Amino acid sequence: MVQRYVLFYESAADVMSKAPPVYPRHLALLKEFRDRGDLLLVGTFGDPQAEGSMAVFGSREAAEEFVRDDPFLNEGVVKAWTLREWDEVASEI
Secondary structure, three states: OOEEEEEEEEEEEOOHHHHHHHHHHHHHOOOOOOOOHHEEEEEOOHHHHOEEEEEEEEEEHHHHHHHHHHHHOOOOOOEEEEEEEEEEEEOOO
C-alpha cells in the first residue's frame, strides 16, 4: 500500500471567467511540482464550476506547499480546499 494525498478544490463563483488570467501561473506551478515528482495526477471534474477539481501528490508536505503557493487559491479562483490521505492499493492487486 502506498500513501498518497488528494487535494480537492472547490471552485469560486464564476470560475470560468476568473481562471484564465491566473491560469499561466497556476500551470507553471503544476509543472514545477510534476517535474519534481511530487504531483502525480491533476484534473477537473465534468463541470469544474459545480464539481471542482483534484490533484494527487506523493506527500502531505508537497500538497501543503502547493496549496500555500497556488495563485488559484491566493487570487480567489478557488474558494475552498480539502486534503485527504489516500491509500493506493492498485500496485498490490
